Amino acid sequence: xxxxxxxxxxxxxxxxxxxxxxxxxxxxxxxxxxxxxxxxxxxxxxxxxxxxxxxxxxxxxxxxxxxxxxxxxxxxxxxxxxxxxxxxxxxxxxxxxxxxxxxxxxxxxxxxxxxxxxxxxxxxxxxxxxxxxxxxxxxxxxxxxxxxxxxxxxxxxxxxxxxxxxxxxxxxxxxxxxxxxxxxxxxxxxxxxxxxxxxxxxxxxxxxxxxxxxxxxxxxxxxxxxxxxxxxxxxxxxxxxxxxxxxxxxxxxxxxxxxxxxxxxxxxxxxxxxxxxxxxxxxxxxxxxxxxxxxxxxxxxxxxxxxxxxxxxxxxxxxxxxxxxxxxxxxxxxxxxxxxxxxxxxxxxxxxxxxxxxxxxxxxxxxxxxxxxxxxx
Amino acid sequence: xxxxxxxxxxxxxxxxxxxxxxxxxxxxxxxxxxxxxxxxxxxxxxxxxxxxxxxxxxxxxxxxxxxxxxxxxxxxxxxxxxxxxxxxxxxxxxxxxxxxxxxxxxxxxxxxxxxxxxxxxxxxxxxxxxxxxxxxxxxxxxxxxxxxxxxxxxxxxxxxxxxxxxxxxxxxxxxxxxxxxxxxxxxxxxxxxxxxxxxxxxxxxxxxxxxxxxxxxxxxxxxxxxxxxxxxxxxxxxxxxxxxxxxxxxxxxxxxxxxxxxxxxxxxxxxxxxxxxxxxxxxxxxxxxxxxxxxxxxxxxxxxxxxxxxxxxxxxxxxxxxxxxxxxxxxxxxxxxxxxxxxxxxxxxxxxxxxxxxxxxxxxxxxxxxxxxxxxx
Numbered sequence: 001x002x003x004x005x006x007x008x009x010x011x012x013x014x015x016x017x018x019x020x021x022x023x024x025x026x027x028x029x030x031x032x033x034x035x036x037x038x039x040x041x042x043x044x045x046x047x048x049x050x051x052x053x054x055x056x057x058x059x060x061x062x063x064x065x066x067x068x069x070x071x072x073x074x075x076x077x078x079x080x081x082x083x084x085x086x087x088x089x090x091x092x093x094x095x096x097x098x099x100x101x102x103x104x105x106x107x108x109x110x111x112x113x114x115x116x117x118x119x120x121x122x123x124x125x126x127x128x129x130x131x132x133x134x135x136x137x138x139x140x141x142x143x144x145x146x147x148x149x150x151x152x153x154x155x156x157x158x159x160x161x162x163x164x165x166x167x168x169x170x171x172x173x174x175x176x177x178x179x180x181x182x183x184x185x186x187x188x189x190x191x192x193x194x195x196x197x198x199x200x201x202x203x204x205x206x207x208x209x210x211x212x213x214x215x216x217x218x219x220x221x222x223x224x225x226x227x228x229x230x231x232x233x234x235x236x237x238x239x240x241x242x243x244x245x246x247x248x249x250x251x252x253x254x255x256x257x258x259x260x261x262x263x264x265x266x267x268x269x270x271x272x273x274x275x276x277x278x279x280x281x282x283x284x285x286x287x288x289x290x291x292x293x294x295x296x297x298x299x300x301x302x303x304x305x306x307x308x309x310x311x312x313x314x315x316x317x318x319x320x321x322x323x324x325x326x327x328x329x330x331x332x333x334x335x336x337x338x339x340x341x342x343x344x345x346x347x348x349x350x351x352x353x354x355x356x357x358x359x360x361x362x363x364x365x366x367x368x369x370x371x372x373x374x375x376x377x
Numbered sequence: 378x379x380x381x382x383x384x385x386x387x388x389x390x391x392x393x394x395x396x397x398x399x400x401x402x403x404x405x406x407x408x409x410x411x412x413x414x415x416x417x418x419x420x421x422x423x424x425x426x427x428x429x430x431x432x433x434x435x436x437x438x439x440x441x442x443x444x445x446x447x448x449x450x451x452x453x454x455x456x457x458x459x460x461x462x463x464x465x466x467x468x469x470x471x472x473x474x475x476x477x478x479x480x481x482x483x484x485x486x487x488x489x490x491x492x493x494x495x496x497x498x499x500x501x502x503x504x505x506x507x508x509x510x511x512x513x514x515x516x517x518x519x520x521x522x523x524x525x526x527x528x529x530x531x532x533x534x535x536x537x538x539x540x541x542x543x544x545x546x547x548x549x550x551x552x553x554x555x556x557x558x559x560x561x562x563x564x565x566x567x568x569x570x571x572x573x574x575x576x577x578x579x580x581x582x583x584x585x586x587x588x589x590x591x592x593x594x595x596x597x598x599x600x601x602x603x604x605x606x607x608x609x610x611x612x613x614x615x616x617x618x619x620x621x622x623x624x625x626x627x628x629x630x631x632x633x634x635x636x637x638x639x640x641x642x643x644x645x646x647x648x649x650x651x652x653x654x655x656x657x658x659x660x661x662x663x664x665x666x667x668x669x670x671x672x673x674x675x676x677x678x679x680x681x682x683x684x685x686x687x688x689x690x691x692x693x694x695x696x697x698x699x700x701x702x703x704x705x706x707x708x709x710x711x712x713x714x715x716x717x718x719x720x721x722x723x724x725x726x727x728x729x730x731x732x733x734x735x736x737x738x739x740x741x742x743x744x745x746x747x748x749x750x751x752x753x754x
Contacts, residue, residue: 020669047693146525170497289580289584289671321416
C-alpha cells in the first residue's frame, strides 16, 4: 500500500465532500441536532398530569382527601365534573389522564365504619404514565386510610400511631433521575451509525451507480487503497462528531462525565471502524443508492436505536431478542458509553465490552475488504 | 390528460416493481422492523435483579423481603452479608436494586415509629429506576398497611371490625393489562409508514433528476402537475399497502385490539399519507442528489418521530418544544391510531386531528408543487 496513493484517494474524497456543502453542513450540525433533540424531547419525567375529579359526596371529608392529590407534583386537578359522561369524554379525548370518583356516601360511611371504595379511572393507553399515576394514587389513599383509622381508634380511647415504612431511596449514578443523563450518552452511538452507515454506503453506492468506481479501479490505485482512502475522511469526521457530541452533553446538558476521556475516544474509534466497514460492505452488496440507504437503515441505525440498550433495557426483552443483541456492535458501545459517563467505571473493568467491540471492528474490516476484492474480480 | 397520467403511472409502477431488491424493501423490512420493535420497545419492568442485606434478622424484616420475592417486578437474587457487598453488586451491574434493612426495623414497627428501609437503585436508566422505586414504595406501603391492620386486630378486636378503611378501585381503561406493547404498536405503524413513504417519494423524484431522465420527461407533453400527481399516486398506493401490512402484523401477531371503526382509521391514513407525500416531494425539490435527499429526509424524520409523542409524552417536553410538535403530522396520526385501536373513539372525538392533518397536507403539497415548478424552470 502506498501512502502517497492513499493520500490522493483521501484528498479526492475530501474534495467531493466539500463540494456538497449541504452534506458537509449536515455532518457538522447533525450531532448537535440529535443530542439536543433527544436531550430535550425524550423525557419521561412525568409532572402535572391532568386529573378530573367527580366528587359525588361534596363533603368536608371528601374535599380533604382530594386536597392531598392537589399537593402532589404528579397531578394537576384540571377540572371538577358532575357526571360520569363528562369524565368518560375527557378520558376519551385525552384531556384527562385520570378521573377520581368519590361515592355519594363517602362521609356517611366514614362515620359509620367499614370499607369504602373510591374509584380511579385511568387512561392506560400509555402504560408508563398510567403506572406512575396509579402507584401514586394508591399511596395517597393508603396514607389517608391509615390516618382515618388511627383517628377512629383515638376517638374511642385507644392510642395507635400509624407506622409507615420510611422508604429512603438513593438513586445512584444519576442522582436526580434526569432522563437526559440516561439518554444522551447513547446518542453518540446513533450519531456515528448515521455518519458511518448512511454517508459511506451512499457515497460509494453513487460511485458504483455512476460507473466512476470502474474508472477508479482502472487507475494504479489498489483495492485496499481505495477502501482506506475513501473511509479515512469519514473516520476523521466521525471522531470530530464524537467529540462535539460529548462536549454538548457535558457542558450544555450537564451530563456527568466520570470516566476516562481516552477510553471514550478509543471505544469510539473502534465503533466507527465497525460502522464504516458496515457501510462499505453494504454498498458493495447493494446496487443503487436507495437500496443501500434502506439496508443501512435496517442493519445499523435501527439496531443502534432499538437493540443497543440506548432507550429500552436489554434485560427486559424476550430471551431470543436478548441473544440477538449480542451480535449488535452498538450494544457494547452503548454499554461502554453509559458506564464511562455515569458510573465512571475504570477501563480495566470495561473489557467485557471493549473486547467484543474490537473483534467486530477487525471482523467487519476484513469482511469489507474481501467483499470488495471479490466484486472487483 | 388522463391518458398521459395513465402512461406515466404505468411507467412508475414498472420502475418501482421491476427491481427485485426494491420489491423486497417494500415488504420485508417493514415487517421485520415491526416485529423487532414490537418485542424490543417496552418501558415495563419485570424481574429486576435485586439484592438484599438484612441486618435486623426479625420476623418483620423477613416478611417484608418475602413480599419482594413474590413480586413479579423483582427477582431477589440473594441475601448478602453487608452493605459493601451490596454496593459492589450494583457497581458491577449485577444488580439494579439493593434493599437494606437496618437493625431496629422490627422494633420501630412495634413501637409505631417510622421504620426505615434503605433502597439503592441504579439509575443509569432513569425511567426503569423511577418505575422500580414506585413499585418498592407500593410494596412497602402495602406491608405497612397490613401490619397496622393486624395490630389493630390485636389491640382492639371489636373495633377492628367496624373501623373505616378506604380502598382504591383502579380501572386502567383501554389497556387493562398495562401492556407497553399495546401502547407502542400503534405508534410504530405510524412511524414506519412515515419513514417508508418519505424516503420512497424523495428518492423516486431525485433519482430521475440525478440520472437526467427528469428533463426527458419534461420535454414530453406532460404538464408538471400531471407529472407530480402520477408520480405520487403509485407511492400513495404503496404507502396504503404498507400501512395495511404493518397493521395486520400488529393485530394478528401482537394481538393488539382494534376497537374503532375501520373507516376512521382509513381516513386518517389517507390524510397522513398526503402529508407524507408533500414532505417527500418538498425534500426532492431541495435535493439534487440521492445522498442529499437521504440526509435531508433523515433530518425531517428524526424530529418528526421524537416530537410525535411516539414513546415519550409530549407533556413532559419543554414548552418551546411542545409548540414545535404541532408541526409534526405524525403527532395527529398517532392520536388517530391510538384512538381507533385502543380507545375505540370515532370522528366526534378525532375530528380536530383529521382537520389538522388535512390542513398540513394541503399546505405541504401546495408548497411542494410550487417549488417543484420552480425547480424545473
